[in-house]
Amino acid sequence: MGIRSYVASFVGKSSQWFLKTFTKGGSSLPGKLALKVDPAILDHLAKDYKVVVVTGTNGKTLTTALTVKILQQEFEHVLTNPTGANMVQGIVSTFLSANSKKGQKKFAVLEIDEASLSKVTEYIKPELFVFTNIFRDQMDRYGEIYTTYQLIVDGAAKSPKATILANGDSPIFNSLETINPRKYYGFDHKIEEDQTAHYNTDGVLCPKCQHILHYKMITYANLGKYYCPNCGFSRPHLDYKLTELRNMTNTSAEFTIDHHDYKLEVGGMYNIYNALAATAVAEYYHVAPEKIRKGLGFDEKVFGRQEIINIDGKKCTLVLVKNPVGLNQVINMIGLSPYEFSLVSLLNANYADGTDVSWIWDGDYEAFSTSKVPKVISGGERHQDMTKRLKVADIPDEKIIETQNLDEVIEQIKQLPTEHVYILSTYTAVLQLRKKLADKGYIKGGMDRG
Structure with a gap:
C-alpha cells in the first residue's frame, strides 16, 4: 500500500x-x-x-x-x-x-x-x-x-x-x-401469441431498423419475447429461464x-x-x-421496497416510486390486494428524485378511482402537482386530503378508514418520512429498516 x-x-x-x-x-x-x-x-x-x-x-x-x-x-x-x-x-x-x-x-x-x-x-x-x-x-x-x-x-x-x-x-x-x-436471463412461461406492446411504452421500436417490435409474449412494458418482423432482430438465447409462474x-x-x-x-x-x-x-x-x-426466502424488506411500518395500528406498506414503468408495476401489484386500502402519494422533485415531475402523467392513477380506495392523502413538496394528477384520474375531491407537512401526513394516516395503507413516495420524500417516523419512534432509524 x-x-x-x-x-x-x-x-x-x-x-x-x-x-x-x-x-x-x-x-x-x-x-x-x-x-x-x-x-x-x-x-x-x-x-x-x-x-x-x-x-x-x-x-x-x-x-x-x-x-x-x-x-x-x-x-x-x-x-x-x-x-x-x-x-x-x-x-x-x-x-x-x-x-x-x-x-x-x-x-x-x-x-x-x-x-x-x-x-x-x-x-x-x-x-x-x-x-x-x-x-x-x-x-x-x-x-x-x-x-x-x-x-x-x-x-x-x-x-x-x-x-x-x-x-x-x-x-x-x-x-x-x-x-x-x-x-x-428472462421469462419463458407463457403460450406464444403475436402481439405488440402498449403504445405509451418505452422502447417499442426495433433498435436496428426502427419498425414497431412484435412480441410472442409480454411480461410488462416492453419486456418479453420480442422480434422485428421487418429485419429479423429478436430476443437472444436465454441462459437462465423462468419457465413457470x-x-x-x-x-x-x-x-x-x-x-x-x-x-x-x-x-x-x-x-x-x-x-x-x-x-x-x-x-x-x-x-x-x-x-x-x-x-x-428471507422475509426481510429492503429500505423503501414494500417495507411494512405500523403507525398506531395502520399497516403501512412503503414503496419507492420514481418513473412511469416502475410506478405502473407498483400499481399493478397493489391491485392484487385482497383487502380495502387507503393511499398516500408523496411527490418531491429534488435532484435525487429528478426535477421533472411530468412522469406522473404516465402513471395509471386511474386504477385508484374505485370504491376500493376510500381515502387518498396527497403530500410532499410537489403536493399540488400530485393532487392535480389524482383529480384528473377521477378521484373525487372529497376523497383527497392534501398537505405538504409530513407530520400532518402521519397524523392523517392514523385517521384513515382502512387498516391497510399503501404509501407511494419518491426518494427524498421516503428519506424525509422515515426520519419523521424514526423521531416519533415508529421505526429504529431514518435509514434503518423498521
Missing part, C-alpha cells in the same frame, strides 16, 4: 468510526474524504474482491439484496452497499467498512448508479455486471434510454473480460455489440427457474425479475438450488 492510499484509508475509516459512534451515521462522507486524499483509493480497497455490479433503472436495490442473501449461503464474506449509497463516494465508504479475515474468498455485490458506473470502473474491475432494465428515469440526469444504455456499456467496457448478465427480455440490451461477453400476490410469488421451484416474499412481477437476476448470478457462481431457495 502506498503512503497516499494508507492515509486515505486512515482518514476514511476514522471518519466512519466517528460518525457511527457520535452521530446516526453518514454513508457517503467517509468516502468523500478518502477520495480527496487519494482519488484512486478504490483500486487499493477492492483489489482482493470478486466484484459483482448491479446497475439499471429499476430493481437495483432488491436484486443486490437478494444476490447478497444467496451468496451468503455459500461464501463467508460478502460485502455490499445496503443504504442506497450507489455513487462513487458511497462505494468507497462500503469498502472502508469491510472487516474480513485473511484467506477468505471475498465477494462485493455493489449497486451502482448508471451515471456513476464509468467512474467506479476506472478503479475496480468487476468480473460480473448485472443489467436489470433501462426505462425513462430522471431525464434531467440521464437523458433518453439509449443514452443511459451507452453510459453503462461504456462503464462495463473498462473491465472488458467481465461478463455482462443482462435481462434478455429487454430489447435495448441486445441493441449494441459489446466488448464484454454476454449472458441473458405458479402464483403471484401483492406480497409473494412462486415460480420455477431452470427446473427448480422458488418462493419470493415480496409481491409484483417486477420483483420476480429481481429474483430471476439474483438466481442467475447464483447459478453463474455454481450455488446449489437449496441455498438459492434459502436466500430468496
